[in-house]
Amino acid sequence: MKKYFLFPFIVLFFLVFPSCQKSINENITGRWEKVDVTQIDPSTVSFWDFDSGKLIIYRAPANDPAAVSIVDSAFYAISGNPLKSKLVLFDAGNDLYNGEWDIVKLNDEELILNLDIEGGVLFEEFVKIF
Secondary structure, X not given: OHHHHHHHHHHHHHHHOHXXXXXXXXXXXXXXXXXXXXXXXXXXXXXXXXXXXXXXXXXXXXXXXXXXXXEXXXXXXXXXXXXXXXXXXXXXXXXXXXXXXXXXXXXXXXXEEEEEEOOEEEEEEEEEOO
16 A cells, blocks of 8 residues: 555656756757668668757768768757657758657657658657767
8 A cells, every 4th residue: 555655756756856857958969860760771871960959960871971961950949848748840941840749759869759740640760879
């Protein structure tokens, strides 16, 4: 019985004191390599670089990842709460990226986003580079 009595207080502690966890902004900051599950041997790799409200999207040849070129840029903001967070992209050159992306998973190694678009869902998966 005591176990069930403590559970609501533990949940309340993590909801009231989110500073105990790394913030979403801290976790998303850095360079993320896009995982392209549709290609077995992709000829290019894409990187999304998040830093202080600015997103820069790079592309590079797979055989020379240092030869990056900027594909697009946007501004971003995080909305919601730790249980249901969204990444809001705006002012991207490609209008497809603009909108409220659901943050499905975010930790020190993985980022999974999805965006409801007309006719389906845009699903993007990333691994953290630095």
